Amino acid sequence: MIAVHFDKPGGPENLYLKEVAKPSPGEGEVLLKVAASALNRADLLQRQGQYAPPPGASNILGLEASGHVAELGAGYQGPWKVGDPAMVLLSGGGQAQYVTVPAELLMPIPAGLTMCQAAAIPEAWLTAFQLLHLVGNVQAGDSVLIHAGASGVGTAAIQLARMVGATPLVTAGSQQKLQRAEKLGAAAGFNYKEEDFSEATLKFTKVQADAGEGFHRANSAPLLHGGPSTLTAGSGQSLPRG
Incomplete structure (x- = not known):
């Protein structure tokens, strides 16, 4: 073959x-x-x-x-x-x-x-579905913070979150990636190289400031870090960053 x-x-x-x-x-x-x-x-x-x-x-x-x-x-x-x-x-x-x-x-x-x-479904889309629904139990009205929003899992998660009536927010490392994510349905995007995404997320979602510490841990946290009003979904992979 x-x-x-x-x-x-x-x-x-x-x-x-x-x-x-x-x-x-x-x-x-x-x-x-x-x-x-x-x-x-x-x-x-x-x-x-x-x-x-x-x-x-x-x-x-x-x-x-x-x-x-x-x-x-x-x-x-x-x-x-x-x-x-x-x-x-x-x-x-x-x-x-x-x-x-x-x-x-x-x-x-x-x-x-x-x-x-x-x-193109089994790897990225099923990973995103598992994170959002089997682990995070995302519901209509939830805010979802998606790290690596322009990645395969990230772009799938944006669309899946929209399908259930949740509000997807994303982080990415360039304006081009943020624009791509927003075209797919992200309500807002934050460049983690240029701003504190946790503060920007708290401001956008109006979550009380004392809940913000969880977002500071999100970059090194496991796949999901949940809060009362916001869910954070990251790639969580051990592969090196390019």
């Missing part, structure tokens, strides 16, 4: 297509014929030599993909059948013609989405 490959770390000019062995699904796995694969920051960092795949993962780029089930692993008794369309979250290997994946990680593609759109 053909896969995206690089021999040495660097820019996109180092990428090329290479013939590699087609993987075979093991027990509990399926083989997905890839139709589309999205690009994530981890892919860029891996290409630059700044991020190593998890132990046992494919060294081929690609953390999410969409396609059709091409083969079932030995003894598989689940609901998936050869030919079924699916999208999937991966530890690597998505930027190839085929990828093996544990069957439980396959997800049906929502009606109305193209293969290209579906390939």
Whole structure:
């Protein structure tokens, strides 16, 4: 099969297509014929030599993909059948013609989405959905502070927050990124390199000043830091900043 490959770390000019062995699904796995694969920051960092795949993962780029089930692993008794369309979250290997994946990680593609759109859902959009709804329980009327508002997770979180009637606020490191976030629905944006985003957020949301200390901790906090009126969602990733 053909896969995206690089021999040495660097820019996109180092990428090329290479013939590699087609993987075979093991027990509990399926083989997905890839139709589309999205690009994530981890892919860029891996290409630059700044991020190593998890132990046992494919060294081929690609953390999410969409396609059709091409083969079932030995003894598989689940609901998936050869030919079924699916999208999937991966530890690597998505930027190839085929990828093996544990069957439980396959997800049906929502009606109305193209293969290209579906390939961009599992990593960023499901992460944002998990943070906002499963962890943060965001409701209509809430204010949501989203760090890295122009990132993949950030842009998804802005739109998901708007869908439930919450007010998304963002931080970013440049005016260009803030403008991008505001075009997607951010009510306000704060450049953390130029201003104290905690004070700006408190002013915007009219939260009492004694609740502000939580925002000062937000940059180094876990994924979510909640307050009575405001929820802060950051990337929380251990990947180095570019």
